[in-house]
Amino acid sequence: MNNIPPLPALLTNHAFSFPARPGNYLLEIQAPALPAVKIGRLGRFDLPGGWYYYVGSARGPGGLRARLGRHLKPNKRLHWHIDYLLELSPVKRVFWAETAGNIEHDWANLLRATFSGLVLCPGFGASDCRCKAHLFYFSEKISIDQFAEACRSEEVAAPAGVLSVSQGGQ
Secondary structure (H helix, E strand, O other), rough: OOOOOOOHHHHHHHHHHHOOEEEEEEEEEEEEEEEEEEHHHHEEEEOEEEEEEEEEEEOOOOHHHHHHHHHHHHOOOOOOOHHHHHHOEEEEEEEEEEEOOOOHOOOHHHHHHOOOOEOOOOOOOOOOOOOOOOEEEEEEOOOHHHHHHHHHHHHOOOOEEEOOOOOOOO
């Protein structure tokens, strides 16, 4: 018998990989085609298969550790828009930066404008700001190295940490 913990334990333990300080993060999600997905009060959306990148911030108690630990936790109460997508498609990688200021809007603008990310769910993750959305669709995986370089060229903090999330051998 192997000593590998069950999937929920693996996901929960990932939280300890993140700093308990404020910061911003980028979730990389690979999803199959998802027809008529309900995203809270935003409504239903037909989402094509591909790569989704979600930008968020962690400013509350526990910082990045608490927020990202919650995002990776299975079977949670659906609260944020991202919870509805993560219920159907798991996170592949998490990128983060410890920041004193909030740069999630800068990262969202870079994904949309510089990388031509498509907004398929207007308002997703952006209920409290003027951004078109904080979730962006790409048919192909983006290069995080190019994203980090774009951040630096715009004088915005680039992701400094990365965690690949292994889920059921995917």
